[in-house]
Amino acid sequence: MGILIKGGRVIDPDTKTDGKYDILLEDGKIKSVAKEIKEKAERVIDASGCYVMPGLIDMHVHLRDPGLTYKESVESGARAAAKGGFTTIIAMPNTKPVTDDRDRVGYVMRKAEMLVPIHVLQSGAVTKGMEGKEPADIEGMVKAGAPAITEDGKSVMDSGVYREAMKEAKRLGIPVLAHCEDINLVQGGVVNADANMKALGLKGISNAVEDIIVARDIMLAKETGVHLHLCHCSTEGSVEMVRQARAEGVSISAEVCPHHFTLSTDDIKTADANYKMNPPLRTKKDVEALRKGLEEGVMDVISTDHAPHSAEEKSRPIEEAPFGIVGLETSVALTLTELVDTGILTPMQMAEKMSYNPSKILGLGRGSLAEGKPADVTIIDPETEYIIEPECFVSKGKNTPFGGKKVKGQVVATICGGEVAYARSLEEDTKK
Ligand SMILES: NC(=O)N[C@@H](CC(=O)O)C(=O)O
Ligand SMILES: [Zn+2]
Numbered sequence: 001m002g003i004l005i006k007g008g009r010v011i012d013p014d015t016k017t018d019g020k021y022d023i024l025l026e027d028g029k030i031k032s033v034a035k036e037i038k039e040k041a042e043r044v045i046d047a048s049g050c051y052v053m054p055g056l057i058d059m060h061v062h063l064r065d066p067g068l069t070y071k072e073s074v075e076s077g078a079r080a081a082a083k084g085g086f087t088t089i090i091a092m093p094n095t096k097p098v099t100d101d102r103d104r105v106g107y108v109m110r111k112a113e114m115l116v117p118i119h120v121l122q123s124g125a126v127t128k129g130m131e132g133k134e135p136a137d138i139e140g141m142v143k144a145g146a147p148a149i150t151e152d153g154k155s156v157m158d159s160g161v162y163r164e165a166m167k168e169a170k171r172l173g174i175p176v177l178a179h180c181e182d183i184n185l186v187q188g189g190v191v192n193a194d195a196n197m198k199a200l201g202l203k204g205i206s207n208a209v210e211d212i213i214v215a216r217d218i219m220l221a222k223e224t225g226v227h228l229h230l231c232h233c234s235t236e237g238s239v240e241m242v243r244q245a246r247a248e249g250v251s252i253s254a255e256v257c258p259h260h261f262t263l264s265t266d267d268i269k270t271a272d273a274n275y276k277m278n279p280p281l282r283t284k285k286d287v288e289a290l291r292k293g294l295e296e297g298v299m300d301v302i303s304t305d306h307a308p309h310s311a312e313e314k315s316r317p318i319e320e321a322p323f324g325i326v327g328l329e330t331s332v333a334l335t336l337t338e339l340v341d342t343g344i345l346t347p348m349q350m351a352e353k354m355s356y357n358p359s360k361i362l363g364l365g366r367g368s369l370a371e372g373k374p375a376d377v378t379i380i381d382p383e384t385e386y387i388i389e390p391e392c393f394v395s396k397g398k399n400t401p402f403g404g405k406k407v408k409g410q411v412v413a414t415i416c417g418g419e420v421a422y423a424r425s426l427e428e429d430t431k432k
């Protein structure tokens with residue numbers, strides 16, 4: 001019975017394990033972790049040379065379901081996530097219609113339960129229709145299973161409305177995931193406000209666009225006591241404010257996306273919409289601050305902000321194309337290549353930021369390889385080198401600036417609830 005994972009480097013932030021162990025999964029749970037397990041299993045996976053981590057959790061994914069399924073759907077997004085090593089993903093509510101009530105949250109959660117091999121949790125909008133005017137039915141959405149609320153795609157600009165929603169989230173014990181962007185300062189900006197923007201003849205988005213709302217949201221979190229989680233931080237200012245707020249005892253966490261720690265504005269050579277995302281790629285100084293923030297534990301989550309769009313949408317002139325890039329199938333490789341292989345993060349810190357911390361923030365009770373925990377496990381080969389080929393993505397979205405980039409590190413298997421949700425060899429087999 002069950003699955004036996006043999007001889008991998010088990011990296012578990014929860015039990016503070018980092019060493020060569022076998023893991024036996026049975027009845028959807030982690031049955032045992034030991035130096036050598038001799039028990040028979042239905043399936044044996046040889047993990048020698050691989051990292052064995054608690055199933056990865058992506059707190060920030062756009063599944064575009066309902067209403068925008070030409071870009072992505074629960075099924076295609078979840079399959080892409082499984083391939084990317086994720087056993088749990090949180091879907092954002094900027095769907096069509098907006099996911100702002102109990103039934104709409106329930107729709108995605110039920111669809112996922114029936115159709116996909118990983119856990120998909122649907123977050124709820126902060127305000128009705130994401131119009132920023134009045135709080136949505138937060139309690140109803142939490143009852144339907146939403147682990148958080150977020151207005152991702154924009155900020156709730158009315159601080160009074162936001163504070164009311166934060167109080168409700170605090171009462172219900174869920175975090176607020178904050179997209180920080182002062183919309184009145186954007187003024188047609190599409191890339192970072194700097195010399196490169198001028199060279200490309202485009203309008204810019206300054207750091208203040210983000211930093212002002214980060215500062216405001218921290219003040220509101222302080223006042224309401226809600227847990228504030230900052231989405232896709234891109235500026236040096238954000239890192240410094242998180243550092244300071246935490247030192248003051250504010251309940252705060254913050255994520256960085258792979259594109260923001262990998263690329264800078266200097267990498268944008270032409271007005272290619274695959275380099276257009278919100279917030280934009282910033283300067284090298286900001287990238288350095290994000291990397292340092294990750295290294296020092298100020299920034300505690302790596303999430304993808306997987307934002308699929310159609311080829312047609314992204315082929316429009318950069319001013320008209322939508323913001324966003326896909327990330328589920330490149331996140332592990334970029335984290336390993338840019339942060340672990342370079343010595344900025346240990347594999348243990350990677351497991352913290354991609355599994356243990358997201359679980360803690362969202363109260364999921366996962367992100368752990370302790371005996372008795374759910375059998376969610378990700379096996380990663382840190383040595384395989386390959387070129388990123390967007391045409392091979394399982395996601396409907398191929399919009400990435402990373403096509404052609406050489407990376408090191410590949411997901412070998414994703415096991416969710418004791419079942420194999422993705423396996424590298426299987427995938428190759430089915431392609432033949
Ligand atoms: N990040 C993006 O550039 N786009 C996201 C919205 C968001 O995350 O703010 C999208 O929904 O496409
Ligand atoms: Zn956002």
Ligand SMILES: [Zn+2]
Binds near residue numbers: 062092152153305
């Ligand atoms: Zn987003």
